[in-house]
Amino acid sequence: MTTKPVIGLLGGGQLGRMLCESAGPLGYQIAILDEENSPAKQANHNDLHVTGSFKDPAKIKLLASRSDVLTVEIEHVDTQVLEEIATVGVDVTNADGAVTKKKVPVHPDWKTIRLIQDKYEQKEYLGKKGIPIAEQMAIADAGADRKASLQEATTKYGFPYMLKGAKGSYDGRGNFKVRSPEDFETAIQQMGDQPLYAERWVPFEMELAVMVVRTEDDAGKLQKVMPYPVVETIHEDSVCTKVFFPPRNVADDMQARAQKIACDVVSHLWGRGVFAVEMFLLKDGQVIVNEIAPRPHNSGHYTIEAVPQMSQYKAQLCAIMNDFPKDFEVVPRVPSALMVNILGGAKPTSHGELAELSRKLSNRSMDVYLHDYGKQSKPGRKIGHVTAIGYSSISKLLVKPHLRGQHRYHPRLPPLVAVTMGSDSDLPVLTAGLKILDQFNVPYEVRITSAHRTPHHMMKFAAEMAQGGVKVIIAAAGGAAHLPGMVASEVHLPVIGVPVKASVLDGVDSLYSIVQMPRGIPCATVxxxxxxxxxxxxxxxxGTTYPEYAAQMKAYQTKMKDEVLEKDLKLSSDGWQKYLEAKK
Amino acid sequence: MTTKPVIGLLGGGQLGRMLCESAGPLGYQIAILDEENSPAKQANHNDLHVTGSFKDPAKIKLLASRSDVLTVEIEHVDTQVLEEIATVGVDVTNADGAVTKKKVPVHPDWKTIRLIQDKYEQKEYLGKKGIPIAEQMAIADAGADRKASLQEATTKYGFPYMLKGAKGSYDGRGNFKVRSPEDFETAIQQMGDQPLYAERWVPFEMELAVMVVRTEDDAGKLQKVMPYPVVETIHEDSVCTKVFFPPRNVADDMQARAQKIACDVVSHLWGRGVFAVEMFLLKDGQVIVNEIAPRPHNSGHYTIEAVPQMSQYKAQLCAIMNDFPKDFEVVPRVPSALMVNILGGAKPTSHGELAELSRKLSNRSMDVYLHDYGKQSKPGRKIGHVTAIGYSSISKLLVKPHLRGQHRYHPRLPPLVAVTMGSDSDLPVLTAGLKILDQFNVPYEVRITSAHRTPHHMMKFAAEMAQGGVKVIIAAAGGAAHLPGMVASEVHLPVIGVPVKASVLDGVDSLYSIVQMPRGIPCATVxxxxxxxxxxxxxxxxGTTYPEYAAQMKAYQTKMKDEVLEKDLKLSSDGWQKYLEAKK
Structure with missing residues (x-):
């Protein structure tokens, strides 16, 4: 169907491959510029391919001549050529043999790619726009007195600080931590002739990333920047190895802040498409921007399964084609996900073992998806990834990929149930219930939030619950038992009230206080x-959300029934006297 | 990576394409035998392809020589060659130039494919195995006295009956409805020389289909047959146009029966893979088998999104490679789906409009997925499909594809809430609640099931609820108000009890009867x-399952708050006297 618009793609690695995997069903046509048998080409077959390097200007122009729009899956491309193609045009031979110029739009804009290629300039630019970044200074060019420049950085930032190559590096490669003046010589030697800059040491708590979709109208006017959820990225030996959605133990307001910053960043760039904004979460709660990738990104792989209706790849395609649905909101379709990169191991057959493993790990409440990139395995190379989707808890998540080392992760679970009480004197009453939650393997948290002694604390607790992953709240109180109803007033979640018998009135006071809520605010009373x-x-x-819990409940009820039937049998066969005797 | 096993695929249509789309991420390697630029080849690029017809024995042998296992995406293939390849082997030239025979397993088994190619023989075989089928008889060969044979069928079945071609037809093509002796001549002429059979007219209520996975060990011993959910298929002009998951208004036990029959059918076949069993649901509740497809099938497209962890395509790959996860259970990950085929329309650009449409239809509670097959559009040709996944209700589902006619569907919704009462005298009390359900757009059903006057009816109702799509039950009762608790005893769902004030005791009797349930069986009392x-x-x-309802609840609470604040403002500014006056 060469009548369809053609998306010219510079680079045919795994990002390109996943882009092609998304493009096929959507009916988008892609022409790839990369070597024969590159990962993307294996998943995309047509007569538009250009075989060669995405760094070769002639090949880029050939690709452009076959395309209606150009995009990249890697930012290390020749932006001079891209600028020329977008502004002057590329030669195309018409049917009559005449050669004319055709301008081909580039998304993201070549200006964005050029800016991002220089990490120092990128951050200078963002800093000027008011985006929080780590302090930085340029280091003198090779040939000049780099040592003096390093000394200046020492004066500014103290030890340690980071020395970074401005160009051509990613995933934390090409960084050097300067700890003392003794490091100067090694640093200068190891970093070579490339342009360098120094950056204040940022002792971060966690690395976060947010994918952002940027749309523009045909006149190049910004229409919308739209964030995906925040994820936590784990880097080991300067390579991203894992991504957690949602991030572990990051408050909602902090996540919202990271999304806001990411959107701000992307609003200051140019062109359409998806952008990854990588950030540091500092110990003091500050979020600062580390770097940007102007394309689909490792931190967004999880969206294939978690936001299946609009993964980062679909978003990239829709955005660059100006097809992005107008009122679309990014709503994940699963509660949690863990992405683990598969790095080439010692054996070339690792992928087979991994496929096996991912099949074995799948069960009723967790799905494990394998993404093989069709690459020759080399130690440390990203040859695939798995994404595990948790439908109930991800406590059983135990992914054992062929990383360079072996890693096991037991992420701390976000609770599904919050249990709270007006006073610790209610705890004995709650014990039986907490044991049930343990028995059913439900992640929960327990709190004391008195409606009368700590009204503000209680409201704050309730507000937090309304934002997080908690699905149900259990609240116990006695006497003028206001806690369950007050919590119910603050949240949109179902709240279960447990009336606790106080010193007088046999608990009827508590029961009435909980069950007789006014119209509008229900409290489920037991x-x-x-x-x-x-x-x-x-x-x-x-159980209405997670089949696992529904199944457990059925089993629990069957067991209860069987126990009573057994007792009935015993009573009717032994006689009541003997039965009573045995019970003593 | 030609070290991976190679799956040889006969046929590169849309089924093959979707098979390739699934194979890529899983790391399976496919070699396709079909014409250049067939739908599957566009999504799969390697040097193993064989260009040619999947009916050409020489090409099939060439494909086999490159493959470790053979499979089909269409059953109209040469089973003589497949038999030879599987039992005698195919010539392969070794590195030293010597030619040896290599046996290549065929899945599903060539015996299955051969049996299924003859629809008459297929059903004769199933009938002998005790599978319910429509009565049928062979019609005399062309050349013999076909008219006498048709007369015999008339005597056996009366008018109307079906005349069917035994071979080479699918999707109901090649069928002729014989209504009277006047039809004999036309029927004979129209059906031509092909082998025919007559079938008793089956006035069915609905067409159902079940995909079944069949696994075998390496010795060819049956391991497991495992059904997918039942779906309802809609055929128009002998072409499947829509598939509903779940089927509309088909009781769970009937669905279970259909799954059981489908598994029985597939257990009597040979080889590994997925099989579609198409069935008729008769007016009297009988389920009879119509035909089988020994491969992924149109009725299983919805599994790509509804059972993403193991779509029919993944299942086909895993099964034929003997990689199917041992303890896997088919658990859909979405509540409902509607698949609509895109048939080529008048314009060759229909697919663009459809892509546009599918993007527009997506919203917070419904995702619409487009599958473009990369085919040249021809009127009536299957050129793609869309699958709409409902996350809350599918009431808004309004799919307007370029079918030959225009069709709109408003499927009846499975209720999410069941409301029941002990007596119709409780209905006035429930009215306010039912209005709230309407206001929030919740699909529900209302019933009367008295615990004391109709105990069995009540238990049956509860048991039904426990099986269906209902998520929450509301039960109202007064006095010795047993209904809510009794329903809670029968189901694993949350049950909400509404105490109704009876003639004495001011409702306290009802409240206690509902709230004071014994340990083990909770009833959420209001x-x-x-x-x-x-x-x-x-x-x-x-709202814990469907974000849509959580959002509505938040909006409702905000509105409530605003209303009270407004009243407060009015009261404080007007003074209580004027306020009271205005309220009169």
């Missing part, structure tokens, strides 16, 4: 002191 | 007569 039923009700509610 | 809160609680629970 029997007086019956935290067992509160927990079981919470699990029934979780 | 205030006396407060069905509003019961409905709101149900919506809070639905």
């Amino acid at each position: 029997g007086i002191g019956n935290s067992t039923n509160a927990a079981l009700l919470a699990i029934r509610i979780l | 205030g006396i007569g407060n069905s509003t809160n019961a409905a709101l609680l149900a919506i809070r629970i639905l």
Whole structure:
């Protein structure tokens, strides 16, 4: 169907491959410039391919002549050629043999790519736009007195500080940590002739990343920047190895802040497409921008399964073709995901073992997806990734890929149930329920939030719950038992109230205080002191989302039935006297 | 990476294309036998392709010589050659130039393919195995007295009956409905020389289909047959146009029966892979088998999004490679799906409009996925499909594809909430709650199931609820108010009890009867007569699964708050006297 528009793609690695995998069903046509048998070409077959290097200006022009729009899967491309193609045009031979110039738009804009190629300039630019970045200074050119320049950086930032190559490096490669004046010589030697800059040492708590879609109208006017969820990225030996969605233990407001910053960054760039904004979360809660990738990114692989309706690859295609749905909102379709890169191991057959492993790991409540890039395996090379999608807990997530070392991860789980009480004197009443939650393997947290002694603390707790991953709240209180109802007023979640029997009135006061909520704010009330039923009700509610809990509940009910039937049999066969005797 | 095993695929149409799309990420390598630029080849590029017809024995042998296993995406292939390849072997030239025979396994087995090629023989075989089928008889060969044979069929089945070609047809093509003796001549002429059979007219209610995975060990011993969910297929002008998952208004036990029959059918076949079993659901509730496809099938396209962890394509690959995960259970990851085929329209550019449409239709609670097959559009040709996945209701599903006619579908929704009461005298109390459910656009059903007057009816209702798509039950009762608790005893779902005030005791009797359930069986109790809160609680629970309802609940709470704040402002500015006056 060469009548369809053609997307010319510079680079045919794994990002290009996944772009092609998304393009096929959507009916987009891609022409790839890369070597024969590159990962992307294996998944895309047509007569538009250009075989060669994406650094070769002639080949880029040939690709452009066959394309309606150009895009990149790697930013280390010749932006002079891209500028020429976009502004002057490329020669095309018409049917009548005449040669004319055709301008081919480049997305993201060549200006964006050029800016991003220089990490120092990139951050200078962002800094001027008010984006939080680490302090930095340019180091004198090779040939000049680099040592003096390093000394100046020492004066500015103290030890340690980072020395970074401005161009051509990614994934933290080409960085040098300067710890003392003794390091100057080694640093200068190791970093070679490339342009360098120094950066204040940033002791970060965690690395975060946000994918952002940027759309523009045909006149080049910014239409929208739209963030994906925040993820936590793990780097080992300067290579991204894992991505957690959502990030572990990062408060919602902090995540919202990171999304806001990422959108700000991307609003200051040019062209359409997806952009990865990599950030540091500092110990003091500050978020600063580290670097940008003007393309689909390793930190967004998880979107293939977690945002299947609009993965970063689909978004890239729709955005550059100006096809992005107008009112689209990024709503993940799964509660959690873990992406693990597969790095080439010692054996070339690792991928077979990994496929096997990913099949074995799948179960009712977790799906494991393999993405083989069709690459020759080399030690340390990214040859694929797996994404595990948790449908209930990801506690069982135990991914054992052929990383350079062996790693096991037990991420701390976001709780599904929050249990709170007005006073620690209510805890004994809640014990039976907490044991039920343990028995059903439900992740939960327990808190004390008195409605009357700590009203603000209680409201804050409730507001937090309303934002996070918690699905159900259990609240116990006695007497003028306001806690369950007050929490219910603050959240949109189901709240289960457990009336606790106080010193007088036998718990009826507590029951009425909880169950007789006004129209508009329901509180699911269970029997007086019956935290067992509160927990079981919470699990029934979780079962409406997670088949695992529904199955467990069915099994629990069957067991209960069997136990009573057994007792009935025993009673009817032994007689009541003997039965009573045995029970003593 | 030619060290990976090679799957030889006969046929490169859309089924082959989707097989390739699944194979890439999983790291399976496919060699396709079909014409250049066939749909599958566009998505799969390597040096193993064989260009030519999948009916050409020489090409099939060439493909086999490059493959480790052979499979088909169409059953109209030469099974003599497949038999020879599997049992005698195919010539391969070794590195030293010597020619040896290599046996290549064929999955599904060539015996299965051969049997299925003859629809008459296929059903005769199934009938002998005890599978329910429509009565049928062979019609005399062309040349013999076909008219006498048709007369015999008339005597056996009466009018109308079906005359069918035994071979080479699918999707209901090549069928002739014989209505009277006057049709004999036309039927004989129209059906031509092909082998024919007559079939008793089956007035079916609905067409159902079940995909089944069949695994075998390396010795060819059956390991497992595993069904996918039942779907409803819609045929128009003898072409499948739509597939509903789940089928509309088909009881769970009937669905289970259809799955059982489909598994029985497939257990009597040979080889590994996925099989589609197409069935008729008759008016009397009988399920009979119509035909089998020994491969991925149109009725299973929806599994790409609805069972993403193991679509029919992944299952086909895993099964034929003997890689199928041992304890895998087919658990759909979405509540509902609608697949609509895109048939070529008048314009060759229809696909562009469709892509546009599928993007526009997506929203927070429904995802629409486009699958473009990369085919030249011809009127009536299957050139793609869209699958709409409903995350809450699919009521908004309004798919307007370029079918030959224009069709709109408003499927009846499976309810998410069931509301029941002990007596119709409770209905006035429930009215406020039902209005809330309407206001929030929640699909529900309302029933009367008295615990004391109709105990069996109540238990049956509860059991049905526990199986279906209902997520929450609301039960109202007064006095010795047993209904909510009894329903809770029968189901694993959350049950919300509404105490109804009876003639004495002010509703306290009802409240205690509902809230004081024994440990083990929780009932979420709301205030006396407060069905509003019961409905709101149900919506809070639905909100834990469906973001749409959570968002609505937040908006509802904000509105409530604003209303009170407004009243406060009015009261404080007007003074209480004027306020009271205005309220009168």
